[in-house]
Amino acid sequence: xxxxxxxxxxxxxxxxxxxxxxxxxxxxxxxxxxxxxxxxxxxxxxxxxxxxxxxxxxxxxxxxxxxxxxxxxxxxxxxxxxxxxxxxxxxxxxxxxxxxxxxxxxxxxxxxxxxxxxxxxxxxxxxxxxxxxxxxxxxxxxxxxxxxxxxxxxxxxxxxxxxxxxxxxxxxxxxxxxxxxxxxxxxxxxxxxxxxxxxxxxxxxxxxxxxxxxxxxxxxxxxxxxxxxxxxxxxxxxxxxxxxxxxxxxxxxxx
Amino acid sequence: xxxxxxxxxxxxxxxxxxxxxxxxxxxxxxxxxxxxxxxxxxxxxxxxxxxxxxxxxxxxxxxxxxxxxxxxxxxxxxxxxxxxxxxxxxxxxxxxxxxxxxxxxxxxxxxxxxxxxxxxxxxxxxxxxxxxxxxxxxxxxxxxxxxxxxxxxxxxxxxxxxxxxxxxxxxxxxxxxxxxxxxxxxxxxxxxxxxxxxxxxxxxxxxxxxxxxxxxxxxxxxxxxxxxxxxxxxxxxxxxxxxxxxxxxxxxxxxxxxxxxxxxxxxxxxxxxxxxxxxxxxxxxxxxxxxxxxxxxxxxxxxxxxx
Numbered sequence: 001x002x003x004x005x006x007x008x009x010x011x012x013x014x015x016x017x018x019x020x021x022x023x024x025x026x027x028x029x030x031x032x033x034x035x036x037x038x039x040x041x042x043x044x045x046x047x048x049x050x051x052x053x054x055x056x057x058x059x060x061x062x063x064x065x066x067x068x069x070x071x072x073x074x075x076x077x078x079x080x081x082x083x084x085x086x087x088x089x090x091x092x093x094x095x096x097x098x099x100x101x102x103x104x105x106x107x108x109x110x111x112x113x114x115x116x117x118x119x120x121x122x123x124x125x126x127x128x129x130x131x132x133x134x135x136x137x138x139x140x141x142x143x144x145x146x147x148x149x150x151x152x153x154x155x156x157x158x159x160x161x162x163x164x165x166x167x168x169x170x171x172x173x174x175x176x177x178x179x180x181x182x183x184x185x186x187x188x189x190x191x192x193x194x195x196x197x198x199x200x201x202x203x204x205x206x207x208x209x210x211x212x213x214x215x216x217x218x219x220x221x222x223x224x225x226x227x228x229x230x231x232x233x234x235x236x237x238x239x240x241x242x243x244x245x246x247x248x249x250x251x252x253x254x255x
Numbered sequence: 256x257x258x259x260x261x262x263x264x265x266x267x268x269x270x271x272x273x274x275x276x277x278x279x280x281x282x283x284x285x286x287x288x289x290x291x292x293x294x295x296x297x298x299x300x301x302x303x304x305x306x307x308x309x310x311x312x313x314x315x316x317x318x319x320x321x322x323x324x325x326x327x328x329x330x331x332x333x334x335x336x337x338x339x340x341x342x343x344x345x346x347x348x349x350x351x352x353x354x355x356x357x358x359x360x361x362x363x364x365x366x367x368x369x370x371x372x373x374x375x376x377x378x379x380x381x382x383x384x385x386x387x388x389x390x391x392x393x394x395x396x397x398x399x400x401x402x403x404x405x406x407x408x409x410x411x412x413x414x415x416x417x418x419x420x421x422x423x424x425x426x427x428x429x430x431x432x433x434x435x436x437x438x439x440x441x442x443x444x445x446x447x448x449x450x451x452x453x454x455x456x457x458x459x460x461x462x463x464x465x466x467x468x469x470x471x472x473x474x475x476x477x478x479x480x481x482x483x484x485x486x487x488x489x490x491x492x493x494x495x496x497x498x499x500x501x502x503x504x505x506x507x508x509x510x511x512x513x514x515x516x517x518x519x520x521x522x523x524x525x526x527x528x529x530x531x532x533x534x535x536x537x538x539x540x541x542x543x544x545x546x547x548x549x550x551x552x553x554x555x556x557x558x559x560x561x562x
Binding site: 252 | 328329331355360
């Protein structure tokens with residue numbers, strides 16, 4: 001009996017269940033919407049004729065994809081990993097096995113990451129490919145920001161999953177209220193949103209290719225370095241807090 | 256590995272409500288029945304032992320380890336009172352998956368899964384999806400997943416509910432075999448007759464308090480202040496009644512359809528007196544039965560006395 005083998009089996013179990021869950025289908029809904037939007041913009045009468053890179057980046061990738069679609073897609077997987085087991089009441093079968101609570105949480109995160117990153121970065125690749133030449137530059141410029149933002153959301157939504165009984169609803173409210181509304185509000189309040197740091201990275205990366213950044217007096221950007229570390233910090237700190245909560249929680253509080 | 260479960264002055268509060276109150280007992284090898292009405296605290300005790308709940312006061316030890324620890328969970332097989340599974344899996348896949356969370360190598364996993372399914376009599380039906388299994392089959396799969404790592408201590412929360420009589424018999428036989436192998440089995444039920452035939456000893460719980468523990472006979476004999484009803488069938492019931500009523504251990508004697516029903520305050524002394532009497536008087540006893548020494552009757556007495 002080895003704890004590592006048991007942990008890997010839990011990762012595999014969680015991965016398989018997430019992959020074939022209704023959450024995976026839910027993640028595809030906003031992506032399908034994006035695809036339709038992009039096809040219309042790419043091949044319709046309002047194609048990227050002028051300032052193509054700026055319009056593709058600002059009008060689609062930053063304001064729609066990063067700000068709305070990435071949190072929703074990540075939510076579908078991250079909220080389903082522990083939250084799904086809580087809702088199905090199957091978490092008990094895992095918690096009575098000889099695995100430390102923090103290891104269970106880590107296994108759930110490890111199972112979620114490839115799916116969430118695969119779908120957000122994979123969709124970015126598809127959209128950039130469909131956008132043609134302009135998309136090639138966008139892919140290499142923006143993939144680090146999408147990767148790090150997804151990482152931060154995975155951590156955050158796992159924290160919600162262990163902290164709140166109705167974590168999916170809390171995460172959905174968070175995604176719409178904090179990420180969409182507060183993240184675009186004037187003043188420093190926008191810094192509470194993960195997408196603010198993602199956008200900071202995207203503006204910095206896209207500027208040399210023709211992306212027009214927002215007015216710095218309004219946006220008040222950090223340096224890309226600070227934004228990167230902040231996104232990583234979101235991930236790590238969320239997981240540490242989640243592990244501490246999960247370690248102490250009684251099963252009745254988790255159902 | 257120690258097959259011993261210890262509740263060391265355990266109290267559990269749910270906010271201001273008390274779930275179990277100062278429970279102090281040890282459960283060793285053999286079958287121990289945990290008896291109590293719904294809401295008495297049986298599930299709380301089992302959840303404390305399986306590390307789902309933490310004791311507010313006192314300690315719960317599984318083989319000497321704190322019940323919350325991973326070391327304790329290695330020693331424990333738990334069959335919950337839940338009817339939820341990974342419904343998309345077959346019974347075999349479910350047990351295999353649960354076994355895999357102990358970190359066994361692949362070949363051993365297969366052997367353990369097959370053995371556990373064989374033991375619960377599900378070897379031929381294990382390829383059926385959980386969603387399509389009957390309640391009885393699901394109960395057996397739940398027991399199989401608790402047995403799969405061959406733990407020294409088993410916690411079974413209402414394992415016989417919904418199982419047909421044939422299934423009950425085979426599960427009972429399995430539990431006897433496991434007890435013979437030295438495993439400590441704590442089995443909870445609110446159906447007292449079920450436990451009566453199964454358990455070596457019982458823990459009776461009411462309103463969160465442990466009100467009695469020991470074999471049923473021990474528990475009954477501890478209740479000296481409560482009368483016990485004994486039915487005697489013989490040819491000379493009237494004569495025997497007249498003789499017995501003189502004994503100070505007899506509270507009343509009644510004749511019912513040719514049988515004598517005697518209410519005694521102290522069963523041990525009564526049986527000694529009866530023995531002496533029938534030998535002296537040459538009365539032939541055809542049948543002797545204690546009518547209210549069953550788990551049900553004892554539990555009702557105890558519950559009333561703790562009110």
